[in-house]
Amino acid sequence: METPIRCQFCSHLPGSAFHGLNNDALEEISHMKTCVSFRKGQVIMHEGARPQGVYCVHRGKIKLYTLGTEGKEQIIRFVTKGDLIGYRSILSDEPISASATALEDTHACYIPKSSFFKVIEDNPKFSLNLLQLSCHELGEAGKMITSLAQKSVKERLAEILLILRTTFGEDEEGYLDISLTREEIANMVGTATESVIRLISELRKDGFIDSKGKRIKVNDGSALREIASVFE
Amino acid sequence: METPIRCQFCSHLPGSAFHGLNNDALEEISHMKTCVSFRKGQVIMHEGARPQGVYCVHRGKIKLYTLGTEGKEQIIRFVTKGDLIGYRSILSDEPISASATALEDTHACYIPKSSFFKVIEDNPKFSLNLLQLSCHELGEAGKMITSLAQKSVKERLAEILLILRTTFGEDEEGYLDISLTREEIANMVGTATESVIRLISELRKDGFIDSKGKRIKVNDGSALREIASVFE
DNA sequence: GCTTCAAAATGACTTTTATCATATATTTGA
C-alpha cells in the first residue's frame, strides 16, 4: 500500500510544473491522482503508445529513450523527482515519442488525461509553467543536437559526465549518484559500448575521473569541461 | 513601405499558433504588431541574445542554427510562413538558443514581448496552441537526436532530403523548392561538406535524385526512404 | 557575354570510430 504523496511536496521541487499553484488547486489535483510504484527495470511507457495520463515522479530515476533502427536505445534525457512523464505526447496529441524505464525503484503519481487538461484550463499559471518547461527542454534538445553533430565521442562523453553530475549529484564519497551501465552511457553519448569503455579508462588513467565498477567519480570537472569544449 | 498583413491570413496557415483565435483577438494582435522585411542572408536573431519580441513569418524561408565549437553552423530546423521565431527564448526566459538567418527575402510581423504575453493571458486557446507546438517540436528534436546518434551520414542525408521535400515542397519541374548550398545541407546532416557532395553524386548516379547545381529533385522517394531506414 | 568568385566535384590520404574476438572482473541470485 502506498503512502499518499501530497502535491504540495512536489510543487516545491525545483522546476516543478506545479510551482506557484495555490493550495486549492493542489488539493484538487491530489484528489484526481493515484499513486503508483515501478520496480527497477520496469517499463513505464512504451514508445508509440497513446498515454491516457501523465506521471509526476516523486522518487526514483528514469531514462527516456527512443529505439533506433537496430533496436538500439538512444537515451534522450533523464527524469527525476518533480518531473513529468508523458505530457509531451498528451499535449501534442501524438503517440509517445520516447519509452520510459525506471533505473531504480520509482514512486510516481498518475494524473488522468482529463484531469490534466482540467488543471490546465483552471490554472493559467500551470499552463504557463508547462510552456516554460517544454521551451526549456527544446533548448536543451538543440544543444544535444549540436553536440552529436559536431563533437567527437570523447568530447561528448566528457560533456555527459558533467551533465550526470549536475542532474543527479554526488554521494558522500563523491561518486555520481546514478548507476548506469557502460552501454547506457554509450546510448546517451551515441556511440558503441566499447568506445565508452576505452574512453572511461583513458579519463581514469589521466586522473580526471575515478571508476569502480559502475561507480564513477568526477575528480577534475574543469578538465572535463575543457575536454568537452564547454565554455559556460 | 510594407503592405500590412492581416493576422487572419496567418491564423489559417497550417500549424499556426494563432489557429482558432476569434476575430477580436486577431484584430487586437494586428494592432500590436509591426511588419518587417529581411533580405536574403540577413541575420534575424543572434544566438545568445535576449529577444524583446517574437516574429511571425508571413513569407520566406529561414534557417535556425546553433554555432558549434569551431563556429560551424548546426541547422536545427527551418522556419516558413505561419511559423514563429523567438517564442522559445521568451517563454523559457533564456537567451536565444539558435540564430536565425533568412534563406530568401522574408516578410514577418514583429510582436513585442509584452503584447505576446498579453495574448497568452487573454486567450487560453493561444497558450494551448503554443504548448501543442512546442511539444510537437520536442518530439521532432528527439527524432533528430536519434538519427544523429545512430544513423550513418548516408542514411541521414536521405532522411533530410525527404524532410526538405515535405517542408518546402517541389516546383513545377519537381525540384525541391528550397535553395541550399552543399555546406548548408552538411550543416543539417551533421557532416563535412565533401561528404555531402560525394553522397549526392552517388544518389544521382543511382538515379534516386537529380541535381543541377544547387537544385535537387527527388526521383525515387521510396528508395530514399529505404536508404534512410524510415518506416512510417 | 565576359570575368571573377564561390561552390561543387574528385582524388589521395588520415583519423576516428565501429566491429569482432576474447579475456577478466563484477554482480546477482540460488
Next chain:
DNA sequence: TCAAATATATGATAAAAGTCATTTTGAAGC
C-alpha cells in the same frame, strides 16, 4: 558462498567519415 550470468576491459582489424589539395563547374556582377 559459489556458480552463472552479465558487464567491463583490451587488442586487432575494418569501415566510415574527415581533411587537405586540386580541378571543374556554375553563379553573380559588370
